[in-house]
Amino acid sequence: MSISIKEANAKAVERMQNAEPVLVDIKTAGDVIPEMTKKTILHAGPPVEWENMCGPMKGAVIGALIYEGLAEDEDEAVELAGSGEITFDPCHHHQAVGPMAGVTSASMPVYVVENQDQGNKAFCTINEGLGKVLRYGAYSEEVIEKLKWIENTLAPALKEALSLMEDGINVKNMTSQAIHMGDECHNRNKAGSALFIREITPYLLQTDIDNDTIKDMINFMADNEHFYLNISMPACKATMDAAHGIEGSTIITAMARNGVEFGIRISGLEEEWFTGEAQVIDGLFFPGYSTDDANPDIGDSTISETAAIGGFAMAAAPAIVGFVGGTPEDAVNFTKSMYEISVEENDTFTIPSMGFRGTATGIDVRKVVETGILPTINTGIAHKDPGVGQVGAGLVDPPKNCFEDALRAFAKKYRG
Known part of the structure; x- marks a missing residue:
């Protein structure tokens, strides 16, 4: 391909970093x-x-x-x-x-x-x-x-x-x-x-x-x-939309769930969605509820992780494990693992307990597929029936296939 993926990703992440x-x-x-x-x-x-x-x-x-x-x-x-x-x-x-x-x-x-x-x-x-x-x-x-x-x-x-x-x-x-x-x-x-x-x-x-x-x-x-x-969600959306539509970029610009499917969008692939089955969240349930009551993963709030906060900043919020499960050490490890699938460190969202290191920024779909490391997402759990409300919170892995499908589509578009 004529355009460098590295240059395209650098442009996308620059848009993220410069967003106001x-x-x-x-x-x-x-x-x-x-x-x-x-x-x-x-x-x-x-x-x-x-x-x-x-x-x-x-x-x-x-x-x-x-x-x-x-x-x-x-x-x-x-x-x-x-x-x-x-x-x-x-x-x-x-x-x-x-x-x-x-x-x-x-x-x-x-x-x-x-x-x-x-x-x-x-x-x-x-x-x-x-x-x-x-x-x-x-x-x-x-x-x-x-x-x-x-x-x-x-x-x-x-x-x-x-x-x-x-x-x-x-x-x-x-x-x-x-x-x-x-x-x-x-x-x-x-x-x-x-x-x-x-x-x-x-x-x-x-x-x-x-x-x-x-x-x-x-x-x-x-x-x-x-x-x-x-x-914070529309702030993340405005940030990621600025990074979307950059020719040759493999940066993920949206992750979202409708309760049936989990979908992602890639900067260099315009408006196309790549989807997989939404997963049931593993977490802590409110008294009287269990996994049997849970609706699969739902909501646009994963724009948070896409924009380098949420699960990517868990090390800054150790108390959250009392809500989603795990230990403070788990929260730190989740945050650290996200650097393996991202392009840069954020210059604004920094974590005091990690020496003010910036959160992992710019998820590269190639790195997700190559490493097998999936974006860390922490989220609320909705009851599967309408009107009951939130029944817990926890951590969820996105389906692997949507990242693999996106990378195949990218290769097809840019390398024939």
């Missing part, structure tokens, strides 16, 4: 997400049609159709979802990401994160909190009421507060600080959520919103340790 994702606004999905319509439902992971969706994703679709006023109840929503009138498409095809089911519909408010190095944007819904929530497939009246409260109260307030900031919130710097405080910013977001609340609260207090409402909003954010996840 900044939270600049909150807007309505239908107004800002490309090609979004009233009858478009975006979802996590690679493409999947209604009839093949897992339980939590189907439940989230039902909830979104009720939330949008397109259906009155579950029966109407199921009929509409299967009618062919609704367009289902991955969030990743629309500059967006979503945790767990990842379902995003036109009326939902979304964070707008702009990569100020390349000018590209990424979007993500606001985290709903814990318990029975849409991202886990719940669609009861209380779920819809919470989504409406986010749409009509929380989102406008955060939007107004952001408008008072001169430069928005630099998410890359905030994530770096959170890692130094014990987060890895995928399954552990305690520090990131606290940093965001600290940053936004003074500006909320400058608005004309009454103090009781502000108190309710702060309590809502503070009670949800994963609130920051929906901010």
Whole structure:
């Protein structure tokens, strides 16, 4: 091939290193997400049609159709979802990401994160909190009421507060600080959520919103340790989209799961997905639940690992093993092994306990296949039935075949 893979990968990783994702606004999905319509439902992971969706994703679709006023109840929503009138498409095809089911519909408010190095944007819904929530497939009246409260109260307030900031919130710097405080910013977001609340609260207090409402909003954010996840995810998406589409690059620019399949995208292979069967997560279950209750791996949140945090930064978050299983030594070893499949070390996300060594950055699909080392992913476990919610957390290996298939396709394209 005429182009050097090494040079192409260096360009892709340079885009990652230079990315400056900044939270600049909150807007309505239908107004800002490309090609979004009233009858478009975006979802996590690679493409999947209604009839093949897992339980939590189907439940989230039902909830979104009720939330949008397109259906009155579950029966109407199921009929509409299967009618062919609704367009289902991955969030990743629309500059967006979503945790767990990842379902995003036109009326939902979304964070707008702009990569100020390349000018590209990424979007993500606001985290709903814990318990029975849409991202886990719940669609009861209380779920819809919470989504409406986010749409009509929380989102406008955060939007107004952001408008008072001169430069928005630099998410890359905030994530770096959170890692130094014990987060890895995928399954552990305690520090990131606290940093965001600290940053936004003074500006909320400058608005004309009454103090009781502000108190309710702060309590809502503070009670949800994963609130920051929906901010860091679009920052990672904006980072990786800047590295996508580079001719001759073998860098992985997306890893995502829809509860049925795990899929990856490669920088030099444009929009193509390479998929394998989503795996059941090995981890710690909440009391009363077991592997028999678990849905296979689901969600776009593996954009975290793709962008050099999450499982790649576990050494910075030893306390996470109490949530996902293993020991602090395991967390360090997982992080160290990721250098074997990556191109560089990150110049912003550094790990204090490892002498401030940067996290492994730029997963090279060739190295994954050559070494047999799979990207380390830590994630939540969804119940296989819609509406039950999270039942645990743990570690999961992606299916090997998707990396092998991607490398074969790369060889076919560039070497005939």
